[in-house]
Amino acid sequence: MLKKTITNNNEKIITIKKNKSTKNKIVDDEEFEKFINDTDNIDLNKKNEDVLNEDNLSIKKINKSSNKNIKDNLDIMEIIDDEDKELLLNKRIQNMSRMDWAKTMAISNQYIHKNILQHKLSKYGYKIFTSDDDDFPKNINIDKTNNSPGFDIIIINPDNKIIKIQSKLRQVKGNTDYYQQLHFETTRRNSEKNKDKNHTGHVCYSLDEFDYVMVSIINDKKNREKIKNCNLWTYCIIPISDLKDEKHNCCVSHIESKIIEKNIIDLKKDIKYKFI
Numbered sequence: 001m002l003k004k005t006i007t008n009n010n011e012k013i014i015t016i017k018k019n020k021s022t023k024n025k026i027v028d029d030e031e032f033e034k035f036i037n038d039t040d041n042i043d044l045n046k047k048n049e050d051v052l053n054e055d056n057l058s059i060k061k062i063n064k065s066s067n068k069n070i071k072d073n074l075d076i077m078e079i080i081d082d083e084d085k086e087l088l089l090n091k092r093i094q095n096m097s098r099m100d101w102a103k104t105m106a107i108s109n110q111y112i113h114k115n116i117l118q119h120k121l122s123k124y125g126y127k128i129f130t131s132d133d134d135d136f137p138k139n140i141n142i143d144k145t146n147n148s149p150g151f152d153i154i155i156i157n158p159d160n161k162i163i164k165i166q167s168k169l170r171q172v173k174g175n176t177d178y179y180q181q182l183h184f185e186t187t188r189r190n191s192e193k194n195k196d197k198n199h200t201g202h203v204c205y206s207l208d209e210f211d212y213v214m215v216s217i218i219n220d221k222k223n224r225e226k227i228k229n230c231n232l233w234t235y236c237i238i239p240i241s242d243l244k245d246e247k248h249n250c251c252v253s254h255i256e257s258k259i260i261e262k263n264i265i266d267l268k269k270d271i272k273y274k275f276i
Contacts, residue, residue, distance in 0.1 A: 071268045072120075076230045079115045084108040088228055098171055098220075101227060109169040110152045112230055113214050117155065117165075120271050125158035150209025155275065163275055164210040165237075173221040177234040178260040182215065184243070185253050205243075205251040212274070213238050217260070236263040237274050 077085060087093055087108050093101060110130050117128045129136050130153050140154070140162065151164035170182045185204055217234040218226050226232040242259050243251045265271050 072270075074116075074119060074267050076112070076116060076267070079119050080112050080230065081115065084111050088230065094227060102169055102171060105227075106169055109216055110167040112216065113165070113167045113235075114153055116235070116267065117153065117214075120267070121155065121275070124272055126272075126275075127156040129154050129156075150205060153214070157275065163212065166205070166210040166213040168213055168215045169218075170215055171218045171220060171227075174219060175221075176261075177217045177219045178257045178264070179219075181257055182217075182255040182260065183253075184213075184251065184255050204245065204248070204253050207240060207244060207250060211240055213240075213243065213255075215255075215260075235265050235267065236260055237265055237271070238263040239274075 077088075087105060093104055096104060110132075114128055114130050117126075121128065131151065136154075137156070150166065152167035153165035155163040155165065157163065168182075168184075172180055172182075174180050214235065214237050216230070217236065218232075219234065220226050223232075238255065238259060240251070242263065243255065245252045265274065
């Protein structure tokens with residue numbers, strides 16, 4: 001029988017039990033990951049886990065609070081602004097057509113994203129603003145008139161690096177939330193300014209407008225009631241590198257299913273890794 005454990009000092013230990021004998025082995029990251037993939041994962045969500053000490057086979061306890069993978073039982077409906085919650089729960093808005101509902105909720109979606117990012121990143125020293133915030137930093141030299149930035153949210157990391165986020169809301173009907181590709185073109189006019197970005201008949205985003213796109217996906221194939229509760233939505237954060245149209249040197253006009261699936265985030269876990 002095999003058992004995998006991460007200790008307080010981040011040592012990876014494999015406990016091997018055979019017949020009546022027990023042996024612990026400290027391994028490197030690669031070997032530890034191999035055992036995780038080959039066998040059932042240890043349940044790290046128990047309050048305490050009994051682990052055999054390698055030196056004397058005595059029992060020691062690993063406290064749950066030391067586990068870096070501790071779950072965040074985030075209730076998104078509790079952290080969003082009252083104005084956005086009121087729109088979500090407004091019956092007249094709920095009874096709109098799918099297209100009209102999406103248009104109505106688009107701005108609120110930006111603030112929902114902002115609040116999620118604040119909840120997950122503020123503890124690490126990140127600062128998050130929407131482009132419409134009154135306290136948007138004045139020292140950031142960006143023209144925000146007429147939606148010119150091409151982003152909706154900025155993140156300032158602890159090193160004062162600026163990360164630009166485009167915010168999107170999409171409704172799908174599929175067996176999975178990534179069953180179908182997502183439309184990803186702008187509503188900008190075809191003009192000389194947007195030349196070479198309109199090969200599809202619509203204008204695609206430029207590669208320098210944002211660093212990531214954050215998407216709320218609502219799969220209402222079986223349950224339209226999902227629009228009321230953003231805990232039932234799926235969220236993905238996609239880097240610009242996954243959106244590049246190499247042929248036309250701009251963003252793709254549709255986000256492929258495999259890209260969506262690859263970039264879905266689990267809000268019960270840490271998401272800081274997305275921005276490192």
